[in-house]
Amino acid sequence: MPTRAGFVALIGEPNAGKSTLLNRMVGAKVSIVTHKVQTTRARIRGIAMEGESQIVFVDTPGLFRPRRRLDRAMVAAAWGGAADADVVVLMIEAHRGVTPGVEAILERLAEIGQGRTVALAINKIDRVEAPVLLDLTRDMNERFSFEKTFMISAEKGFGVADLRKWLAETVPEGPWFYPEDQIADMPMRMIAAEMTREKLTLRLHEELPYQLTVETEAWEDRKDGSTRIDQVVYVGRDGHKGIVLGKRGETIKTIGQLARAEISAFLERPVHLFLTVRVRENWQDEAERYSEMGLDFRDGSE
Numbered sequence: 001m002p003t004r005a006g007f008v009a010l011i012g013e014p015n016a017g018k019s020t021l022l023n024r025m026v027g028a029k030v031s032i033v034t035h036k037v038q039t040t041r042a043r044i045r046g047i048a049m050e051g052e053s054q055i056v057f058v059d060t061p062g063l064f065r066p067r068r069r070l071d072r073a074m075v076a077a078a079w080g081g082a083a084d085a086d087v088v089v090l091m092i093e094a095h096r097g098v099t100p101g102v103e104a105i106l107e108r109l110a111e112i113g114q115g116r117t118v119a120l121a122i123n124k125i126d127r128v129e130a131p132v133l134l135d136l137t138r139d140m141n142e143r144f145s146f147e148k149t150f151m152i153s154a155e156k157g158f159g160v161a162d163l164r165k166w167l168a169e170t171v172p173e174g175p176w177f178y179p180e181d182q183i184a185d186m187p188m189r190m191i192a193a194e195m196t197r198e199k200l201t202l203r204l205h206e207e208l209p210y211q212l213t214v215e216t217e218a219w220e221d222r223k224d225g226s227t228r229i230d231q232v233v234y235v236g237r238d239g240h241k242g243i244v245l246g247k248r249g250e251t252i253k254t255i256g257q258l259a260r261a262e263i264s265a266f267l268e269r270p271v272h273l274f275l276t277v278r279v280r281e282n283w284q285d286e287a288e289r290y291s292e293m294g295l296d297f298r299d300g301s302e
């Protein structure tokens with residue numbers, strides 16, 4: 001049987017049950033990546049293997065809960081995750097029905113959902129009676145042409161296997177993005193590097209140098225319970241250094257603070273983060289090495 005692999009964006013209002021569903025579909029084996037390993041376009045929430053299929057769940061951060069300081073570029077980037085996905089699954093809550101939030105999502109879906117496979121997952125079916133569910137299914141399908149509708153309870157596990165199986169069949173044929181053995185223990189160093197890269201992406205967006213990667217060079221768990229992490233931000237050209245550093249080093253300082261806070265929350269221990277910006281020669285070879293590692297595989301291919 002040929003292998004399949006694809007990106008799935010799980011979208012829905014806060015509290016719809018996305019995390020609960022993800023945890024069920026992904027399982028403990030890859031829970032380490034359910035935190036935030038990101039690709040160039042979207043953050044990976046988790047990877048599920050089903051038969052010969054690799055299902056990569058991507059996050060759509062801040063999509064429906066824009067914070068005040070979230071600018072247009074970030075919202076666009078968030079939608080980028082859904083727009084780039086092979087399959088979009090909209091999750092709604094059975095007992096809440098078509099809320100204004102769901103209506104807003106449907107409006108956006110009408111724009112980005114064209115020509116894309118979009119499924120509906122009605123969650124928390126344990127909270128409603130059958131007639132309510134049927135009415136809601138009809139109503140939603142009149143508003144948008146979903147490829148398929150699933151009635152599930154992420155918490156109790158009803159219908160989850162069916163959805164997973166359908167996703168496995170629906171993602172496109174092609175090689176896996178991540179070797180199976182790598183998924184299980186994506187090293188912490190790499191995750192920490194990706195967290196820093198994410199901060200750079202969010203901060204610099206359009207200005208972000210094309211050939212930019214972050215590597216964790218040193219990692220020391222100290223006796224006092226804290227961790228010292230040294231990372232290098234590599235850029236392809238000397239001229240890009242200034243962009244990353246910012247005026248009087250302010251940009252890199254802010255990025256360091258944000259990344260440190262996130263890594264620290266992830267590790268659940270104090271972190272001292274040291275960032276260095278370096279220019280890397282022979283970029284091409286390095287980029288290939290990275291794509292072998294399964295990171296930034298979209299770089300240069302689009």
Ligand SMILES: Nc1nc2c(ncn2[C@@H]2O[C@H](COP(=O)(O)OP(=O)(O)OP(=O)(O)O)[C@@H](O)[C@H]2O)c(=O)[nH]1
Pocket residue numbers: 012013014015016017018019020021123124125126127152153154155156
């Ligand atoms: N009754 C019931 N509750 C559920 C079900 N699935 C999830 N929940 C509950 O719904 C709440 C929200 O679930 P989450 O998985 O955190 O929702 P989310 O969409 O990830 O929320 P955000 O992280 O805020 O976007 C939790 O209290 C879950 O226990 C379900 O099938 N039935």
